[in-house]
Amino acid sequence: MKTIEEEVASVLATICHRDRVSLLDELVRDLGVDSLSFVQLVVALEQRTGVSFDDEDLMLSMYPTVADLARYLARRANPSEATS
Amino acid sequence: MxxxxxxxxxxxxxxxxxxxxxxxxxxxxxxxxxxxxxxxxxxxxxxxxxxxxxxxxxxxxxxxxxxxxxxxxxxxxxxxxxxxxxxxxxxxxxxxxxxxxxxxxxxxxxxxxxxxxxxxxxxxxxxxxxxxxxxxxxxxxxxxxxxxxxxxxxxxxxxxxxxxxxxxxxxxxxxxxxxxxxxxxxxxxxxxxxxxxxxxxxxxxxxxxxxxxxxxxxxxxxxxxxxxxxxxxxxxxxxxxxxxxxxxxxxxxxxxxxxxxxxxxxxxxxxxxxxxxxxxxxxxxxxxxxxxxxxxxxxxxxxxxxxxxxxxxxxxxxxxxxxxxxxxxxxxxxxxxxxxxxxxxxxxxxxxxxxxxxxxxxxxxxxxxxxxxxxxRRNDMINKAGIKFDPVEIDEIIESHPAVVESATLGIDNERQSQDIVSFVQVCQPAADLERFVKERLPQVQWPTRIVVMDNLPRNLLGKVIKSQLRQMLTNIVASEAV
Known part of the structure; x- marks a missing residue:
């Protein structure tokens, strides 16, 4: 089974037409994510991971990098194990 | 009135x-x-x-x-x-x-x-x-x-x-x-x-x-x-x-x-x-x-x-x-x-x-x-979620890079009822910094979704780039990625 980081990278690779996506990639600058592809990304990530975003957290600007997005989903999946 | x-x-x-x-x-x-x-x-x-x-x-x-x-x-x-x-x-x-x-x-x-x-x-x-x-x-x-x-x-x-x-x-x-x-x-x-x-x-x-x-x-x-x-x-x-x-x-x-x-x-x-x-x-x-x-x-x-x-x-x-x-x-x-x-x-x-x-x-x-x-459209105008512009605007920026010979940019319909921007670029030498170069000079809405670097663009006898052929090439690339 894929880790959340791997799921995020794989979904982004599909949506942004990339061969590979690194955790350090910036969503907007490196991958060209915009407000509309972010909607598609959110829906796909929720389906693939079973973890849902809080509506108030649906701001692209909250996730500068791929790692930030993965960290958010990991925390939502398992709030008690949240780390800084 | x-x-x-x-x-x-x-x-x-x-x-x-x-x-x-x-x-x-x-x-x-x-x-x-x-x-x-x-x-x-x-x-x-x-x-x-x-x-x-x-x-x-x-x-x-x-x-x-x-x-x-x-x-x-x-x-x-x-x-x-x-x-x-x-x-x-x-x-x-x-x-x-x-x-x-x-x-x-x-x-x-x-x-x-x-x-x-x-x-x-x-x-x-x-x-x-x-x-x-x-x-x-x-x-x-x-x-x-x-x-x-x-x-x-x-x-x-x-x-x-x-x-x-x-x-x-x-x-x-x-x-x-x-x-x-x-x-x-x-x-x-x-x-x-x-x-x-x-x-x-x-x-x-x-x-x-x-x-x-x-x-x-x-x-x-x-x-x-x-x-x-x-x-x-x-x-x-x-x-x-x-x-x-x-x-x-x-x-x-x-x-x-x-x-x-x-x-x-x-x-x-x-x-x-x-x-x-x-x-x-x-x-x-x-x-x-x-x-x-x-x-x-x-x-x-x-x-x-x-x-x-x-x-x-x-x-x-x-x-x-x-x-x-x-x-x-x-x-x-x-x-x-x-x-x-x-x-x-x-x-x-x-x-x-x-x-x-x-x-x-x-x-x-x-x-x-x-x-x-x-x-x-009469002239291949790109329509990105209602923001319309001529692909020539993007090509002009790409072509200002010293390694680029010519650029041909297309709007490709995507699954979001908008368009992706794909630029086919003919280069005369490696251009590793091309993406960064382009993003520094274009508004975000005009950033290419992908840049396909080629040694030659398909052209007709008059030397004009054949955009229909580029569209077909892209379809083939996307199909091969999906496998």
């Missing part, structure tokens, strides 16, 4: 004109009249006179609305710009429009260096005393806004919107749509473009209606869309197809709780797929009324509840608009609504018309009952 604004402000006095839910702010017609008069007086004190251009730099906000009416009441000319425009574009607009001043809303970055600025503070305006602002009737040929669209030669061009044709257009459309005091427009499109501007200013004002101002459409707006619907109002969403597609996707995340009714949707900018339209109408229990037009032509075709839908048509041509299909298939537009030129630019104005017909840029046909059908 309407010639003054005061009677409208007075007649609808205590009704809401605009609300901004995210900041929990609202303005009645009276408050708008007061704030815009107070700001107009400040502009007069700064030496602004009728006919002067004034930049409005603002995101979607009440400040934009107040600023717009202040400039209008002075008979000055508003030039709206978004808060995140590229420095080059701002510079070009300033050179072209020669504004005397820029009104800056709170959320706008203070990026203007070439023009004096004035902040717009709604609280200060609300408590300011207002002397009697003289009311001068509007002349039909008086410009009321310059809306800058991107130009194919790199320089933006300012379409001059004049009082007479603009008021006539929105008056006719509003009557046909039965807009009234309970109509609530929901605007999440950029207010510095034609649609966002129209439905957040003069269109509601003429009919005593009101507007809900949402931030620029994004995932958060989509997920909290139900909160934008006003109880006891006829809610009307102003949309483009990509927004409808996103709203459907977001709605699928979890069951919706019902809520307020969405009376209808006005959807423009590109052809709406019948499947998407049907799906949206079922899911949101509403009706989507397409329209079609441009900043320069205003409305060329539209539906209302009374105009029966015909699959594939963007709407019926209104009585005062004349459409002629030119010999090469292009749609030519004339009649009461069409603009008469770009600001101080006779050369590009001349190119925009052929024998008195404005060339809107699409290929089309008209049926016996006056319904208009679109069959593609």
């Amino acid at each position: 309407l010639h003054t604004l005061s009677p409208l402000f007075e007649r609808f006095a205590e009704r809401h004109f605009a609300v901004e839910p995210r900041r929990r702010r609202r303005l009645t017609y009276s408050e708008l009249a007061h704030a815009s008069a107070a700001l107009a007086e400040r502009l007069i004190a700064c030496g602004i006179r009728p006919g002067d251009r004034v930049l409005l730099v603002s995101g979607n906000s009440l400040e934009f609305v107040v600023s717009y009416f202040a400039v209008l009441r002075l008979h000055a000319v508003a030039v709206p710009l978004g808060p995140d425009e590229e420095a080059n574009r701002i510079h070009d607009v300033i050179v072209d429009a020669q504004p005397r001043l820029a009104l800056i809303a709170d959320d706008a970055r203070p990026y203007l260096v070439d023009v004096p600025t004035m902040p717009v503070d709604l609280d200060a305006l609300a408590s300011a005393a207002v002397a009697h602002l003289p009311e001068v009737p509007f002349a039909a040929d008086e410009p009321i806004a310059l809306l800058y669209t991107s130009g194919t030669t790199g320089r933006p061009k300012g379409a001059a919107l004049r009082w007479g044709h603009f008021i006539e257009n929105i008056m006719d459309y509003g009557h046909d749509l039965d807009v009234g005091p309970t109509t609530r427009f929901i605007v999440s499109m950029p207010m510095w473009h034609i649609d966002g501007w129209t439905y957040s200013t003069l269109q509601p004002l003429l009919f005593g209606a009101s507007v809900t101002i949402a931030p620029l459409f994004d995932a958060h707006v989509a997920a909290t869309f139900d909160q934008l619907l006003e109880p006891d109002h006829r809610n009307v969403l102003i949309a483009v197809p990509a927004m409808l597609s996103a709203l459907i996707a977001i709605r699928g995340r979890r069951p919706s709780g019902g809520g307020q009714a969405l009376n209808y949707v006005i959807c423009g900018s590109s052809r709406l797929a019948p499947e998407l339209q049907g799906q949206f109408e079922r899911l949101f229990d509403t009706i989507v009324l397409q329209n079609y037009g441009s900043t320069e032509a205003l409305l060329v075709a539209y539906y209302t509840r009374q105009i029966p839908y015909r699959e594939g048509s963007v709407g019926r041509i209104p009585a005062k608009c004349r459409v002629r299909i030119l010999p090469d298939g292009q749609i030519g537009v004339a009649g009461a609504y069409v603009f008469d030129g770009y600001f101080q630019d006779p050369a590009r104005t001349g190119l925009a018309f052929e024998d008195g017909w404005y060339l809107i840029g699409d290929i089309g046909t008209v049926d016996a009952d006056g319904y208009l059908y679109l069959h593609g």
Whole structure:
């Protein structure tokens, strides 16, 4: 089974037409994510991971990098194990 | 024809004109009249006179609305710009429009260096005393806004919107749509473009209606869309197809709780797929009324509840608009609504018309009952969720890189009812920094989704790049990736 980081990278690779996506990639600058592809990304990530975003957290600007997005989903999946 | 604004402000006095839910702010017609008069007086004190251009730099906000009416009441000319425009574009607009001043809303970055600025503070305006602002009737040929669209030669061009044709257009459309005091427009499109501007200013004002101002459409707006619907109002969403597609996707995340009714949707900018339209109408229990037009032509075709839908048509041509299909298939537009030129630019104005017909840029046909059908763009124009531009603008930047021989950029339809931008680039040496180079020089909306670097572009015998072959190559690349 894929880790959340791997799921995020794989979904982004599909949506942004990339061969590979690194955790350090910036969503907007490196991958060209915009407000509309972010909607598609959110829906796909929720389906693939079973973890849902809080509506108030649906701001692209909250996730500068791929790692930030993965960290958010990991925390939502398992709030008690949240780390800084 | 309407010639003054005061009677409208007075007649609808205590009704809401605009609300901004995210900041929990609202303005009645009276408050708008007061704030815009107070700001107009400040502009007069700064030496602004009728006919002067004034930049409005603002995101979607009440400040934009107040600023717009202040400039209008002075008979000055508003030039709206978004808060995140590229420095080059701002510079070009300033050179072209020669504004005397820029009104800056709170959320706008203070990026203007070439023009004096004035902040717009709604609280200060609300408590300011207002002397009697003289009311001068509007002349039909008086410009009321310059809306800058991107130009194919790199320089933006300012379409001059004049009082007479603009008021006539929105008056006719509003009557046909039965807009009234309970109509609530929901605007999440950029207010510095034609649609966002129209439905957040003069269109509601003429009919005593009101507007809900949402931030620029994004995932958060989509997920909290139900909160934008006003109880006891006829809610009307102003949309483009990509927004409808996103709203459907977001709605699928979890069951919706019902809520307020969405009376209808006005959807423009590109052809709406019948499947998407049907799906949206079922899911949101509403009706989507397409329209079609441009900043320069205003409305060329539209539906209302009374105009029966015909699959594939963007709407019926209104009585005062004349459409002629030119010999090469292009749609030519004339009649009461069409603009008469770009600001101080006779050369590009001349190119925009052929024998008195404005060339809107699409290929089309008209049926016996006056319904208009679109069959593609004349010049491969890219349409990214309603923002339209010529791919040449992107190619010019890419070709300014020293390693690039030629670039051919295409808009490729994507699953979001928008387009991806793909640039095929012929290089004469490695260009590892090409992506960074391009992103530093283009606004984000024009960043290529992918850049395909090639040793040679496919060309015909005259050396012209064959775009149809590039499209086929891309289809093959995408298919091989999916395996």
